Structures are given as C-alpha cells and as structure tokens.
Amino acid sequence: MKEQLQTYMCPKNKNNFTGYDFVKKSAGIEEYTLVKNSLRVLVLEDHSAPVATFMVTYHVGSRNEAIGYTGSTHLLEHLMFKGSRNFNKEKNTAIWTELQNIGAQINATTWNDRTNYFEVVPSEHLERAIAIEADRMRHAFLKDEDRQPEMTVVRNEFERGENSPFDVLDKNIWATAYQAHPYHHSTIGWRSDIENISTERLKIFYDTYYWPNNATVTVIGDFNKEQALASINKHFSEHSKSINPIPPVYTDEPAQEGPRRITVKRTGQTGIVGVAHKSPKGLHEDTYALQLLGKILADGKTSRLNKLIIDKGLATSIFMYDFPFLDNGLFITYVFLTPGTDHKKIEKTIIKEYNNIIENGVSQEEIRRAQAQIRAMVAFSRDGTYAVASALNEAIAIGDWTFYTNFMENINNVTAEEIKEIAKKYLTEDQSTTGWFIAKEPKA
Amino acid sequence: MGTFSNQVIINNDIKGVKTYVMPTGAKDVITISGSILGGSIHCADKNSKLAALVATMLDKGTVKKDKYEISETLESVGAELNFSSTRYHTHFTGFCLNNDLDTVVSLLAEQLMTPSFSNNELSTLKSRICGNLERDKEDTKKIAMTHFLRRLFPKHHPNYRDTIDESINLVNKITTKDLFAFHKQRYGRGSIKIAAAGDINPEEFNELIIGPLGAWEKKETIIPPIKEKAKDPKESNETINVPDKTSSDLYIGQSIGIDSEHKDYYALMLGVYILGGNFSARLMQTVRDKQGLTYGIGSSISGVSFGADGYWSIWGTFAPDILKKGIKATKEQIDLWFKKGVTGDELSAKKTTINGSYKVSLDSTAGLAGKILSNAEHGRNISYLDKYPKIIENISLSEVNNAIKKYINPNKLYMVSAGTP
Secondary structure (H helix, E strand, C coil): CCCCCCCCCCCCECCECCCEEEEEEECCEEEEEECCCCEEEEEEECCCCCEEEEEEEECCCHHHCCCCCCCHHHHHHHHCCCCECCCCCCCCCCHHHHHHCCCCEEEEEECCCCEEEEEEEEHHHHHHHHHHHHHHHHHECCCHHHHHHHHHHHHHHHHHHHCCHHHHHHHHHHHHHCCCCHHHCCCCCCHHHHHHCCHHHHHHHHHHHCCHHHEEEEEEECCCHHHHHHHHHHHHCCCCCCCCCCCCCCCCCCCCCCCEEEEEEEECCCCEEEEEEEECCCCCCCHHHHHHHHHHHHCCCCCHHHHHCHHHCCEEEEEEECCCCCCCEEEEEEEEECCCCCHHHHHHHHHHHHHHHHHHCCCHHHHHHHHHHHHHHHHHCCCCHHHHHHHHHHHHHCCCCHHHHHHHHHHHCCCHHHHHHHHHHHCCHHHEEEEEEEEECCCC | CCCHHHHCEEEEEECCEEEEEEECCCCCEEEEEEEEECCHHHCCCCCCCHHHHHHHHCCCEECCCEHHHHHHHHHCCCCEEEEEECCCEEEEEEEEEHHHHHHHHHHHHHHHHCECCCHHHHHHHHHHHHHHHHHHCCCHHHHHHHHHHHHHCCCCCCCCCCCHHHHHHHHHHCCHHHHHHHHHHHCCECCEEEEEEECCCHHHHHHHHHHHHCCCCECCCCCCCCCCCCCCCCCEEEEEECCCCCCEEEEEEEECCCCCCCCCHHHHHHHHHHHHCCCCCHHHHHHHHHCCCCCCEEEEEECCCCCCCCEEEEEEEECHHHHHHHHHHHHHHHHHHHHHCCCHHHHHHHHHHHHHHHHHHHHCHHHHHHHHHHHHHCCCCCHHHHHHHHHHHCCCHHHHHHHHHHHCCCCCCEEEEEECC
C-alpha cells in the first residue's frame, strides 16, 4: 500500500473541497459533510508532533440494545477487528498487524451512546488508517467461526469487571435507577446475552447502524488538510447512505416516584457507598452548573466532601461523576470506606451536604476555583492529537461536537444562583438511588 | 519535528539542579516531571514504606502553608502537583497553564523543601493507606504479582515485594520523626533532575526553579549497590485462593540475571516483545484471538533499571474453569518460541512497531517530559533519545534468538495464579 497521502484535487477556496459541503468551524475544528453519503468529517491540523489521530465514531452504543442482545454493540466492536474485505489474515493484511507494525496506537471503545475506532499513527501512515476504517465500515466479515472464540474473550472481559466491587455496585445502581431506558444495562451487557447472542443478530446490528450517515470521522494532527480530505473522500465514497433510516431509540424512562436502594454483599475487605440522582440530558443547559457542582463537592482537597470525609480518615478515596450522555444520566458520588467506617454515617454526610447546598448555595470563590480547574482540564484536553480526539468523541456522542469547543464559555457563564437552583432541582430524595457494597467475611 | 538533541535545552548541573526543557507547539499547557534519588531502596534497611509516606505527605502542609492553602493555590489556577515514590526515586509531576508557571514552581519548591509533616496528617494518611492495602486483598492481580516477585527475588533485592500484611505493619510503625529524618537525609540538591515540556520559555523556567532550589542543601547522589542477586530459577506452581472472583490472574516467568545496560538486553527485549508485547504478538494472536481463552495476555521484561537483575513474565487473566486450558495454551507458545526462536519477518515487523510507537508516544507534553526525565535518570545523554530507533534497528535475528536461548529456561518456570479455583 502506498503510504503517502496523495493529492486528488485542488480546493476552489479556503473551505471548498471537491466532494464536500463545508458546515461550520469552531475553535479551529472544521466540519464537512461528504456529499455522496452524508458522512460527517471533522478536521484539525496540528503540527506539534509527527503524529496524526484518525477516528470513526458510530452513533450506536448500548442504548440501542434491548433484552436478549445486551452487550451486542461491544461484541460487534470486537468482531470488527477480525477482518474485512481488504484487511484480513488471508491476505496477510490483518488489521492489528497492519497498524501495530507501523507503531500505531490502535483500539476501539463502546459506551452508552457511541462506538469509536481510532488509530494514532506516525503521520506518514495516515492513509493506511483511513483505508482500514473505510473498508470495515461496510465490508467487515463477521463470521460465526470468529464470534465463537471472541465471545469467550468478551466474557473474560465481563468476568474481570465482576472481580471489582466498584464495577458491580455501579452496574447495580444504574440498573436500579433506570428501569425502562436502556441505560439500565451496562455496555458490557448481561452474561447470558454475551454467551447467547447469535452472529446473525450481530450482522443485523451492523447492517442497521454501520453506515456513513450514522458516523463521524475525525482527523487531527500533522497532515495536509486538503490531502487528508481527499483521502477520506477516496476511501469512504464507495459507500452509499444507509438503505433504511437509522432507527431512533424512543423509550423514555418513566418518572421516578420515590427513593430507591440497592445492596450488594460479597466477600471482600471494605465497603463502598454510592449516592446517585437523575441528571439531565448532556446537551441540556443545566449540565454546566452540574459539572461545576460536582467539582465543588468532590474534586480536589478543598472540595466539600473531601474535607468532611477524607480528612477525617473515614474513607480512602472519593469521587463523583456526571458524564453528559445523549439521554438523562446520573450524578453519582462514590465513597470508598476505610475499615470500620459505617455506611450509614457516610450516606448521611453526603445527603446533609447536598441539603446544605440546596439551602445555602455555594460561594463565588468555590465557583471561581472550579472554573479554573475546568479551564486547565480543557487546555490539557488539547495536549496531543489523541487527547483532542478523545474529548471530541464524547461530544459527538451526545449529539453536538461543539459541546467540546464551547464548553468553557458555558462553564464561565454559570452563576452561584444557578448552582443552588440545579441542586434543588436534581438532588432530591425522590430522584435518588443509593447503593451500598457490603464486604462479607470470607467463609471459614 | 527536530531531534531531541537540538530541541531540549539542558541546564547541566547549575547549583546541583539539572533541568531539561523542551518548548513544543502545545498551546498554553506545560508538564513538569522531576525526581530526587529518594525511593524505597534508600530506606530498605529501616522501613521500606518510609519513602512513599514522605512523598505522599509533601502535599499535606509546609512550614508556611497548611494543606488547604496548598490546594487552594493550585486549584485556583487549575494546576496539579503530584508526588509519589518508586524503588529508586521520589517523583513529582506538575501540570499547569503557562501563565501560572511561577505560582506552580514556587509552590513545588516550597513543598519539596519545607514540609511540615504534622502528626494529625500522618495519622489520617496511615488510615487511608491501610484501607487501600486492605482493599488490595481483593485484587487478584496484585496478589499474584506479589507472590511471583517474592518467589523470584530475595528480601533485600529491589524487585522483592512485601506482603499486604507486612506493608500494613510497616506503615503503622512510621512516625513524624522518621519522616523528618528521611527528608533531611535524602531531599536536597545533587540528584534532582527536572524535565519540562510544552508552551514554555527555558530561560524563564530555569530562573524560576533554580532560584529556590539552588539554595537547598546538597545531598548524596548515588544509588546504593545491589547486594543480592535473584534466586536461581526453579520450576514451581502456586495457586492463591481469593473468594468470590469470576476471573483469575496468572503470572508465569523467571529471573533473567541481567539489567538494561547489559549488551544482550535489547535483543532479549525484542524477543519477549515478539512473544507478547502487543496485540499482534504471538500470545494475543493465539491464546486470545484464535482460541478465545482470555481477554488479555502479554509478556514483558521488568525490574532491570539501575543495575538490578530483572525478570521476564507473562501475565494473563482466565475464567477459573478454563484456567488449566489457558495455562496449557500459554506453555505451548513458550515452548514453540524457545525451541524455534523468532523469524526475520517477525523481528522486522516489531522493530517498525517499536520505532513507530516511540514516535507516537511523543504526542503529548506528558509523554515528552516523562521520556526526557527517564533518560536523564538513567544517566544517558539526550542524544540517546535520538539514537534509540537506530539501536533497535541494528539488532540482528541471531542476537535475538541467542538471547532467548541464553536467558530463558522453559523447564524452570515459576507459575502463580490468584482467584477462586
């Protein structure tokens, strides 16, 4: 394969490239649509290091699954490495070998709202990554003889997760908080579904969602934009749009009408407390205030819960997450207890502090500090081509990549009053799901 | 991108502080990575956990600032300073925006030079560390790894590991008096090396850092000689029962008797990489990809720095009911690798992999600063970073296969698994 990107056309003007419609630009990132098949393409040139990241994000994740085929998005992601028309073992061009032999960092990940495949390559090899991703978009083999051994690989991934008390508690909290919506199940899926999903079902999944009009391609790093766009056009234009419309997820979670609790008991050494509350869709305007509230509560040594819990030796660590998802999510605080610490005491401390914020709000100094933390986090999310791609990937997943580029501005606009309001709106007892991991003594 | 040699500005030992500064195209961000010779090997005769506790206590207060003032200073500009210790060094890393460099450097110097080591903070920290250690009793990987290293190395070897209960006991014995004594003995000018990369002006950085640290007392700059060698390899198997686990962790391997400066090191490293260095290596291609027995399996050489004779190991995870099958498949690959060696094609492909990965690892300021510091810690000239791809390129097939034959003995493997049988 010829490695250097070739020039296939000349731009008519700055943002006008043959085969593409220019859509918009934000923070140096340009969005184009490949006219032939509606593939969305994001481009950012950065010549800091001789490296480029290429990524395809498919707008399909475990939220597109249902009972009987949970985990299929993830299992399909594994099978996508087993070979495609031009890149396979028979031709001595297997995907891993082709990419790892040039030193590429290569992988794929699946989560609630998306599946992404990425390659960080020495920049002279960018075209190889583009060719591989284009080929497997519509020509993956997906053979049953490959699914059989891969199922046990994925099952071991599931088993490794089950070894961790935190992973088990987190799964149980989501499954309790979400009953109808597919966020109910984790991305890895239920064990029996992983074991029994058929290859035919996975093929249906592939043929439903793996189309250019359901994907976003991102290319960042040390390349010539004109040449990179030409290469993407060359390789991806062979695909048509999906034959059928991409099916939407229409299941809404019914309103929660009271607090929920879940307990997991297992042989272990120390306990964990998790307190979760329903949070809004990622693109909702309240997301920014909730992100700041999370920092004020549990990020850094000066955070409120750190002072109340860690500094008193009641826990080994504490962290909270409120990942913005396409649909409603969870605002969760986890506390990993020191031996002898009472679960109830920690749970009460968390709730008391939530109520304190609902009643008294937060200070300007706390907001300023949290904003500074996020400002630095955003700057470091631009340190390296993969860092940018990874952050963009999550924004793409929730439906608007400019969520990433406008994030800081939106964070800067949050007021103390808004934080108090959103605490009152979301941190209510009736919207809560509390989970305890209780460590049992080993059997004699 | 140019070479390291012409891009890294080296301030070689002015006032006992060495700095390596690399301005890059990164916008606004700076990563600082530094170290002092003050790891657990420097307190192994007294209490091997001392170095770690001293490092962790550095952000719990200084003579002038309590821990909240330190945190507020950092958090108000979104910066981070982290301290940790390894076998040989105390490491510090800083992440900040370029506008805040003076604040961060000044605080870094203060934390390194004048920690307060309060009794209350030590007591809270000990309770957290012991809580984490108790949690490690559920971690099948850590349990298997600890057993593996204790079987391969004697107590006073740098690669030896304490058991979890021994560690808890050692942590609980430490007093603030011990912390002050270790800090006085090890922390100072002389061995301190600092690398920084990103949106940075080298002159400005050097002025900021050498100002306070240049006035520090000078300390010892040598690593104590390693008095004991690894135990002789001997075939043995062990199974550790950890209740209620759905996946077992397996280690297989042996000591190799050489360090990273040995002439055969790169040849052996390449051989082990071909066996299990990445997804396209033999173990992942057979035990995972073809047979579906594991989510992950790989092999590597470790514990070879600063004159220590290290080890090679294979680590993998298996469901308890297919562990035996996994071990059998893994051993078949070891035998094949040992008996037939590796091929020219495999070597050629892996050389490209390693050299390409090297380039990809320079993608971020953290990757650059880490690589430059590690190179400096090993006493290597900056030009080594430019020569590294050539060193790898020059290793021959016969050197690799001879190294496998010389340092690997498939009849004397130690194997340990931890999980629920």
